[in-house]
Amino acid sequence: MASISIPQGASAQQVDQYYMPVNASVPNDATITWTNKDVAPHTATASDGSFDTGAINPGSTASAMVKGQGDIQYHCNIHPWMHGSLQVSS
Numbered sequence: 001m002a003s004i005s006i007p008q009g010a011s012a013q014q015v016d017q018y019y020m021p022v023n024a025s026v027p028n029d030a031t032i033t034w035t036n037k038d039v040a041p042h043t044a045t046a047s048d049g050s051f052d053t054g055a056i057n058p059g060s061t062a063s064a065m066v067k068g069q070g071d072i073q074y075h076c077n078i079h080p081w082m083h084g085s086l087q088v089s090s
Contacts (some may be wrong), residue, residue: 011040019084
């Protein structure tokens with residue numbers, strides 16, 4: 001299992017990191033948990049449609065299983081400028 005934080009202030013476009021780590025390395029079939037430390041709700045939604053946490057309210061967590069291999073880009077559906085990636089290995 002891997003953990004990714006959504007830091008306080010992530011909903012502002014001018015910050016450097018929206019997800020911490022922004023580029024995470026995970027094994028295939030890993031469950032990833034995102035923790036929202038911001039004051040706004042966020043999502044972690046794969047650009048290829050392979051996972052979507054739905055809205056993660058402030059102070060809450062949500063998880064998704066990642067399947068496949070290679071680079072999976074993801075973003076927040078609520079704040080589309082928020083981007084991260086997962087490097088999935090077998």
